[in-house]
Amino acid sequence: MTFDPTSLPATLDALHLVLGLSSVVFLALLIAKSKPAPPALVSPEVAQPAEAPKPAPQPVPALKTHSPDAALQLLSLLQQEARFVDFLHEDLKGFSDAEIGAVARVVHEGGKKTLKQYFTLEPVRSETEESRVTLPAGFNAAEVRVTGNVVGQPPFTGTLVHRGWIALETNLPKLADGHDVRIIAQAEVEL
Amino acid sequence: MNESGRYAVGIDLGTTNSVVAYVDLQSGEDNPALTVLPIPQLTQPGVVENRNQLPSFLYQPHESEVSAQELVLPWGNSESSLVGVIARHLGSKTPLRLVSSAKSWLCHGGVDRHAAFLPLNTPEDVAKVSPLQASIAYLHHMKAAWNHQHPGFALEQQDVTLTVPASFDPAARDLTVEAARAIGLHNLTLLEEPQAALYSWIKSSGEQWRKTVKVGDVILVVDVGGGTTDLSLIAVTEEDGNLQLNRIAVGDHILLGGDNMDLALAYRLKAKLDAEGKQLQPWQIQALTHGCRDAKEILLGDSGETAVPIVVPSRGSKLLGATLRTELTREEVEQTLVDGFFPQVGIHEHPRQALRGALSQLGLPYAQDAGITRHLAAFLAKQANAAVDLFGHTGADFIKPTAVLLNGGVLKAPALAQRLMSVINGWLQQAGVEAARLLEGADLDLAVARGAAYYGFVRKGHGVRIRGGIANAYYVGIESAMPAVPGMAPPIQALCVAPFGMEEGSETSPSFAEFGLIVGEPVQFHFFGSSVRRDDKAGTLLEDWDRSELEELPPIQAQLPVEGRRAGEVVPVRLAARVTELGTLCLEAIPRDSSQRWQVEFDVRGGAA
Numbered sequence A: 001m002t003f004d005p006t007s008l009p010a011t012l013d014a015l016h017l018v019l020g021l022s023s024v025v026f027l028a029l030l031i032a033k034s035k036p037a038p039p040a041l042v043s044p045e046v047a048q049p050a051e052a053p054k055p056a057p058q059p060v061p062a063l064k065t066h067s068p069d070a071a072l073q074l075l076s077l078l079q080q081e082a083r084f085v086d087f088l089h090e091d092l093k094g095f096s097d098a099e100i101g102a103v104a105r106v107v108h109e110g111g112k113k114t115l116k117q118y119f120t121l122e123p124v125r126s127e128t129e130e131s132r133v134t135l136p137a138g139f140n141a142a143e144v145r146v147t148g149n150v151v152g153q154p155p156f157t158g159t160l161v162h163r164g165w166i167a168l169e170t171n172l173p174k175l176a177d178g179h180d181v182r183i184i185a186q187a188e189v190e191l
Numbered sequence B: 001m002n003e004s005g006r007y008a009v010g011i012d013l014g015t016t017n018s019v020v021a022y023v024d025l026q027s028g029e030d031n032p033a034l035t036v037l038p039i040p041q042l043t044q045p046g047v048v049e050n051r052n053q054l055p056s057f058l059y060q061p062h063e064s065e066v067s068a069q070e071l072v073l074p075w076g077n078s079e080s081s082l083v084g085v086i087a088r089h090l091g092s093k094t095p096l097r098l099v100s101s102a103k104s105w106l107c108h109g110g111v112d113r114h115a116a117f118l119p120l121n122t123p124e125d126v127a128k129v130s131p132l133q134a135s136i137a138y139l140h141h142m143k144a145a146w147n148h149q150h151p152g153f154a155l156e157q158q159d160v161t162l163t164v165p166a167s168f169d170p171a172a173r174d175l176t177v178e179a180a181r182a183i184g185l186h187n188l189t190l191l192e193e194p195q196a197a198l199y200s201w202i203k204s205s206g207e208q209w210r211k212t213v214k215v216g217d218v219i220l221v222v223d224v225g226g227g228t229t230d231l232s233l234i235a236v237t238e239e240d241g242n243l244q245l246n247r248i249a250v251g252d253h254i255l256l257g258g259d260n261m262d263l264a265l266a267y268r269l270k271a272k273l274d275a276e277g278k279q280l281q282p283w284q285i286q287a288l289t290h291g292c293r294d295a296k297e298i299l300l301g302d303s304g305e306t307a308v309p310i311v312v313p314s315r316g317s318k319l320l321g322a323t324l325r326t327e328l329t330r331e332e333v334e335q336t337l338v339d340g341f342f343p344q345v346g347i348h349e350h351p352r353q354a355l356r357g358a359l360s361q362l363g364l365p366y367a368q369d370a371g372i373t374r375h376l377a378a379f380l381a382k383q384a385n386a387a388v389d390l391f392g393h394t395g396a397d398f399i400k401p402t403a404v405l406l407n408g409g410v411l412k413a414p415a416l417a418q419r420l421m422s423v424i425n426g427w428l429q430q431a432g433v434e435a436a437r438l439l440e441g442a443d444l445d446l447a448v449a450r451g452a453a454y455y456g457f458v459r460k461g462h463g464v465r466i467r468g469g470i471a472n473a474y475y476v477g478i479e480s481a482m483p484a485v486p487g488m489a490p491p492i493q494a495l496c497v498a499p500f501g502m503e504e505g506s507e508t509s510p511s512f513a514e515f516g517l518i519v520g521e522p523v524q525f526h527f528f529g530s531s532v533r534r535d536d537k538a539g540t541l542l543e544d545w546d547r548s549e550l551e552e553l554p555p556i557q558a559q560l561p562v563e564g565r566r567a568g569e570v571v572p573v574r575l576a577a578r579v580t581e582l583g584t585l586c587l588e589a590i591p592r593d594s595s596q597r598w599q600v601e602f603d604v605r606g607g608a609a
Helices: A007-034 A069-082 A084-088 A097-118 B085-093 B102-106 B131-149 B170-182 B193-204 B206-212 B258-275 B282-299 B330-341 B372-382 B414-430 B447-458
Strands: A119-122 A132-135 A156-159 A166-170 A174-176 B007-013 B017-024 B034-036 B039-044 B047-051 B159-164 B188-192 B218-224 B229-239 B242-250 B307-312 B324-329 B403-407 B473-479 B492-498 B515-518 B523-530 B551-558 B570-579 B585-591 B598-600
Touching (some): B007 B193, B017 B131, B017 B447, B034 B447, B188 B193, B258 B282, B403 B414, B473 B585, B492 B570
Antiparallel strands (some): B218 B229
């Protein structure tokens, strides 16, 4: 391979991965919003940051900032199962692809397990990629993004470039009230 | 029986995993839905998840290890001992605080099962529990999970079926009942696990099962769990035009299962890495074991892969350069597991004899011979005549199963299931009879709990019920009155007190022979079980017997209370046996001069623990 990984792209990739995964969580959280929380245990989506009591939700469309709890929780799960944070903090310089590949297996296997355990993911479109699809009038623009020669009125016909992913269900673990989600991984001291 | 329960609940209290399933009895359907109860449990401090299985592990955390506010469960604070995924997780790094295999200890007659001695051989400041208390802790968690999800239908009010290995002796069954009573379960029935697996199969095949099996079939149930292997034979007969199922034999208690296999693979890889000059730390071996569990499923599956890489990441945050990589090949798995645990053996090759001889040993009596097929050969040979009463012909060398039902996660691997079937069918072919068919469609992980829940439904008068009764005849040893010979133990005769096949709710009349009990003092008796002497009646006295026929069990103990009598007085008593509705054996001492009955204890306390 001629690709030379420098530290800057590696950091950017990490950022994007985290952002991408977080957005999956947020999307899923929106779906799972209605679940009641049992006493004493809080679902991350209802946890409020302790320092800033927020005003009542406004009925008008507005930008909102989610509590970071769920994102931190997902990072922690990925770290536990897939050594996600460890891996992205590694400097790949000086290691062979084989060495990186061995570690990538840990990240892949663990990450896959985590996704499977906590999310039900499905492609947005069931057609094969690169096949022709037709979008009817009133198609859901949140689910399907049209690109390229976007002119005229639907129905649109075009090539399915990416099938997309949708989290049909999210089932993140519940957290105890006093649990500090900022601890992605505990330090470990063997006695 | 109390009719107030709305649900029939089945609890599989397993050696390594426990499962709860249930049926809604008020659904009014002929084929009601079986549901597996999601069990909320801590997976990390402060993190609660739903899982179908509750790992049967108990962890005694150090007071500074986790804070109480991190141990919140949906129904309130956790007990001081942790159970489930978190226990297994914390215990993997701090094994000296971990209790595992409590169920196997429950069946270990060499220890006092009420004594708090687990975890074994650990420093004094680690709180200890008894095998019984550990079982209670698992049941308690499952009860709390149920009650939280079914307000108004407390588990205490439901019909609960608790499964036990078919090979559990009367003492271990009593202890299981004691654990269930301790959490307030009273509408309780015991069911043998291989029977539960068959019930689950019947339920999942719908009415189809009547076409799949036929009169004259002998179904062999092979249940290889995480820690134990359990065998049973069920014969199919006909009565008034309906198919009947009869459990005709159960195997010995074999402490051999999937965990042994993962460990065997890990040690094989360790040897390979040693040869490359890589020394492994204990934590790496543990991680290897973990990796082998997943890898074996791929390699024993139908995927056609020939090798699976196994990677043990470093413990520190630096992964690159510190990660151990090796490969597990299909050949290695086949040699270690298929040939090691399921060797191609003849029907006459039995495990090297290492029965329960050393009852006083501390530590679990793990099977010394890992060849499951050898244990199976021994079982089939021993039970050669098990179906004589039903079908009128003996099995000659060994009983010939015509159908096989598999259970347990291990046998999900097609290569192992195929090998097992090919060994069995090899024996059958040599004997010149038809090959046995594999009963398809079993759910190998959750079948026991599901079958137990379905059994609760069957007990309400729906569907077919497996008949069985007790799978052993039981004998009490009587020292014969003859002059003492120096250096020789007095010869012992065996009095049959409970005949083979006694059904639930039946009892024997008091024995003819009488025993002298000293009032106020515990008296111990030799106790024997036989899974092959089917024709001895209660009261039969054996002068001598083949050592392979009668197996000595831990001693039993009777004690007459002082009330109304003089301490030290010798009172002649007779013995009678009863099989309770819930499926336990009960031996009673009846003094000649009164109608009172005193229960004989199977679990002698204060033993060598």
